Amino acid sequence: xxxxxxxxxxxxxxxxxxxxxxxxxxxxxxxxxxxxxxxxxxxxxxxxxxxxxxxxxxxxxxxxxxxxxxxxxxxxxxxxxxxxxxxxxxxxxxxxxxxxxxxxxxxxxxxxxxxxxxxxxxxxxxxxxxxxxxxxxxxxxxxxxxxxxxxxxxxxxxxxxxxxxxxxxxxxxxxxxxxxxxxxxxxxxxxxxxxxxxxxxxxxxxxxxxxxxxxxxxxxxxxxxxxxxxxxxxxxxxxxxxxxxxxxxxxxxxxxxxxxxxxxxxxxxxxxxxxxxxxxxxxxxxxxxxxxxxxxxxxxxxxxxxxxxxxxxxxxxxxxxxxxxxxxxxxxxxxxxxxxxxxxxxxxxxxxxxxxxxxxxxxxxxxxxxxxxxxxxxxxxxxxxxxxxxxxxxxxxxxxxxxxxxxxxxxxxxxxxxxxxxxxxxxxxxxxxxxxxxxxxxxxxxxxxxxxxxxxxxxxxxxxxxxxxxxxxxxxxxxxxxxxxxxxxxxxxxxxxxxxxxxxxxxxxxxxxxxxxxxxxxxxxxxxxxxxxxxxxxxxxxxxxxxxxxxxxxxxxxxxxx
Amino acid sequence: xxxxxxxxxxxxxxxxxxxxxxxxxxxxxxxxxxxxxxxxxxxxxxxxxxxxxxxxxxxxxxxxxxxxxxxxxxxxxxxxxxxxxxxxxxxxxxxxxxxxxxx
Ligand code: SF4
Numbered sequence: 001x002x003x004x005x006x007x008x009x010x011x012x013x014x015x016x017x018x019x020x021x022x023x024x025x026x027x028x029x030x031x032x033x034x035x036x037x038x039x040x041x042x043x044x045x046x047x048x049x050x051x052x053x054x055x056x057x058x059x060x061x062x063x064x065x066x067x068x069x070x071x072x073x074x075x076x077x078x079x080x081x082x083x084x085x086x087x088x089x090x091x092x093x094x095x096x097x098x099x100x101x102x103x104x105x106x107x108x109x110x111x112x113x114x115x116x117x118x119x120x121x122x123x124x125x126x127x128x129x130x131x132x133x134x135x136x137x138x139x140x141x142x143x144x145x146x147x148x149x150x151x152x153x154x155x156x157x158x159x160x161x162x163x164x165x166x167x168x169x170x171x172x173x174x175x176x177x178x179x180x181x182x183x184x185x186x187x188x189x190x191x192x193x194x195x196x197x198x199x200x201x202x203x204x205x206x207x208x209x210x211x212x213x214x215x216x217x218x219x220x221x222x223x224x225x226x227x228x229x230x231x232x233x234x235x236x237x238x239x240x241x242x243x244x245x246x247x248x249x250x251x252x253x254x255x256x257x258x259x260x261x262x263x264x265x266x267x268x269x270x271x272x273x274x275x276x277x278x279x280x281x282x283x284x285x286x287x288x289x290x291x292x293x294x295x296x297x298x299x300x301x302x303x304x305x306x307x308x309x310x311x312x313x314x315x316x317x318x319x320x321x322x323x324x325x326x327x328x329x330x331x332x333x334x335x336x337x338x339x340x341x342x343x344x345x346x347x348x349x350x351x352x353x354x355x356x357x358x359x360x361x362x363x364x365x366x367x368x369x370x371x372x373x374x375x376x377x378x379x380x381x382x383x384x385x386x387x388x389x390x391x392x393x394x395x396x397x398x399x400x401x402x403x404x405x406x407x408x409x410x411x412x413x414x415x416x417x418x419x420x421x422x423x424x425x426x427x428x429x430x431x432x433x434x435x436x437x438x439x440x441x442x443x444x445x446x447x448x449x450x451x452x453x454x455x456x457x458x459x460x461x462x463x464x465x466x467x468x469x470x471x472x473x474x475x476x477x478x479x480x481x482x483x484x485x486x487x488x489x490x491x492x493x494x495x496x497x498x499x500x501x502x503x504x505x506x507x508x509x510x511x512x513x514x515x516x517x518x519x520x521x522x523x524x525x526x527x528x529x530x531x532x533x534x535x536x537x538x539x540x541x542x543x544x545x546x547x548x549x550x551x552x553x554x555x556x557x558x559x560x561x562x
Numbered sequence: 563x564x565x566x567x568x569x570x571x572x573x574x575x576x577x578x579x580x581x582x583x584x585x586x587x588x589x590x591x592x593x594x595x596x597x598x599x600x601x602x603x604x605x606x607x608x609x610x611x612x613x614x615x616x617x618x619x620x621x622x623x624x625x626x627x628x629x630x631x632x633x634x635x636x637x638x639x640x641x642x643x644x645x646x647x648x649x650x651x652x653x654x655x656x657x658x659x660x661x662x663x664x665x
Contacts, residue, residue, distance in 0.1 A: 037578060040622040058626060060649050061660055062581035091659055106659075108580035356657055429645060430653035439646075440655045490643050
């Protein structure tokens, strides 16, 4: 892999000839398969697994194409291509997902090969976004920039991409397999609710290694990932992961889709037995063949070399002046801007959650604008967060005001990152064929109800997460307030959970009481917030107050009248 | 859930080549508008569904063919379930898109 990112670009992995040939061949294969399907030579039963392997689902209104954004990082050029595809083949917008991917909602089967071709032009594809394979690996959206970063997770996520895409043993797993990597002190990648969650760390000698959590996951049976090994040295990274996948392939259930994820295997086998099986397999695999060569790691790391940062003072006077003169901007900085490891730089989150908006949706014009801004202010690179926002990771503090003005003018200047308006919502019954209830209208009603920026900051850190069915794409189990859509005799109802936490202090939320109607739910969330504000002591987050006072006061307030 | 006697049914699919929602009309044609869909009694729906499946497969026209319940309110027919209403109209959060936009 020797195609180094050109010029003053931040770290984007660029395909080499092997990657390019492989993706090109897959597109051509799929083109022929589509032709055969349209000609009636393949039945739907035969074709469905093939289209799913290429990221193409059938949803309520049309086909949905899910594009992989490897570990959530892409270039401005790639985003512009996504905008172009959205205009040409879809309806002028796209939806960023909790898997750090992009979905188009109105795709035609007959257009799909051309779309995949257009994606391949910019080193993108829709592989590993569906099916029982190792899915697109996710990471911290602040990777390579965060002040609290210890290890750059992109390097290992890219190694996993190359290792898993064509690995014969991983193409027919019992079920899908999701891996998340975080290399920072704060976990922004929800690692313990993934099939494998990796914390990249350094030992006293400064060498990189990994803590492995296995068997986390949401959905019908939520589980928190269990600690399987505290330290796996970098050279054993691939061998250890392969050992886990082999054990899963060998023992994972294939008879019942609801019991096929690795979380059920870990649960049913028991942690100690599972660990023993993995260690045994690992001992067998360990050796020169599976050793991750430091030269390979170093080579891949060159793709993610820091961009050419200017030498700047730690803080910016221009920023301080602009904040003093413009309270709305100062609020946006306080809420949406995070500390960068390079002096004078900052990480800016572009919220895709305007009050009353559809979480994660961006128009193609907005995508073009964000691509322009990424080029102007962030070395041509951007990220998709699992919270369905976009991040410009390397912005000069001096440029933040100009950036915000342009974002604000395009409706992208909402200051709510991490606050109650920053709601995760899956597509739900408005688009998704599996849904029981709509998610988006509830998110819209809630973000409108809590639109006031002052009130949002008063409430503080509080994540609402909404799923339209038990599959939990909206991560409702780990929402401080989670909402699950259910169908009760044809009517949409919503079940509220509280106390979920996606960070390293991972917790699955508890059901507060019987499900409510949409209108009742919005009022109930407001009541929960009021109870929290009434009970909280200085500096307490919602989760802290909840842990201290218990569910009682919240339940009482919502269900007392029943 | 068994439908109460007297419930009407319509038959739907997604068109193979573009995924667009289609409905079976009287006479066996597939149409894009729910307003043009044939409304069938339970007794009529079963054989019609079997025939529609065979036809959709044979012609490579539609996928995921099934019947859904329809009710009449104030003289107009509408799908009983929200899911089918949304398929017949478009996303409830984007009234500018889907069939409702063309109407
Ligand atoms: S949680 Fe359910 S409704 Fe929401 S996107 Fe996932 S499968 Fe669809």
